[in-house]
Amino acid sequence: MELEPFQDRFIDELSGGQRQRAYIAMVIAQDTEFILLDEPTNNLDINAVNWLEDFLLDFEGTVIVVSHDRHFLNTICTHIVDIDYNKIKMYVGNYDFWYDASQLMQNLMKNQNKKNEEKAQELKEFISRFSANKSKSKQATARRKLLEKITLEEIPASSRRYPWVAFSPWKKRTGLVFFFMASAVSASFI
Numbered sequence: 001m002e003l004e005p006f007q008d009r010f011i012d013e014l015s016g017g018q019r020q021r022a023y024i025a026m027v028i029a030q031d032t033e034f035i036l037l038d039e040p041t042n043n044l045d046i047n048a049v050n051w052l053e054d055f056l057l058d059f060e061g062t063v064i065v066v067s068h069d070r071h072f073l074n075t076i077c078t079h080i081v082d083i084d085y086n087k088i089k090m091y092v093g094n095y096d097f098w099y100d101a102s103q104l105m106q107n108l109m110k111n112q113n114k115k116n117e118e119k120a121q122e123l124k125e126f127i128s129r130f131s132a133n134k135s136k137s138k139q140a141t142a143r144r145k146l147l148e149k150i151t152l153e154e155i156p157a158s159s160r161r162y163p164w165v166a167f168s169p170w171k172k173r174t175g176l177v178f179f180f181m182a183s184a185v186s187a188s189f190i
Contacts, residue, residue, distance in 0.1 A: 016043035024052060033061035041069045070095050084158055109155055116150050123147040 011019060020043045027035060035056075041049050049072065056063055056076045067073055073080070073095035080091045080098035091098040123143045130136035131144075 017045060017048070020044055021048055028055065028059075035059065035061065035063045037063065038066045039068070040065065041067060041072050085156055106155070109153055113152050113155065116152050120147055120150050120152075123150070 011022060014022060020040070024037075024040060027037070040052060044052065049069075053072065053075045056065075063076070065073070065076065075094075077094045078092070080093065080095060082089045082091065082098060082102065084102075091101055093101075123146055126143050127140045127147065131140040133140075
């Protein structure tokens with residue numbers, strides 16, 4: 001990661017990418033067994049991200065990273081800590097493994113609930129048909145006990161806030177709007 005072009009400048013004179021490199025350089029220059037990074041790839045160009053990935057892969061200590069950069073997480077992570085449903089779960093593997101495993105668990109819970117709902121409906125139908133029938137009343141009572149034992153797991157909504165972007169104008173636009181393109185300028189009215 002190249003630091004020389006801005007080594008004699010004040011931090012507030014640097015661009016976002018230069019500033020991020022300087023902060024990362026300050027962190028890794030310390031002799032430590034533990035590094036905590038919050039969104040380390042923000043404002044970095046691809047060469048700096050690749051350098052950081054290589055550095056972290058060779059780093060023998062513990063690294064904790066908070067990032068939305070899936071490629072970066074897939075490259076450097078050996079464990080993912082998922083905080084959801086007010087619980088903390090650790091997965092061994094990278095981001096893709098965590099995602100696949102968490103989706104699998106969600107699907108298993110949904111499928112089990114569906115099977116339990118179908119079984120409960122089947123038992124209710126049997127009970128309603130045969131509870132008055134003297135010869136089948138014992139079976140209906142046994143099925144009522146089975147029905148009481150069936151539980152449907154409540155699948156709570158995720159406590160994560162999925163990022164999304166919405167733009168809503170604060171006032172209605174009227175007049176001339178320009179669209180700038182690489183080779184020409186065009187105008188239209190709204």
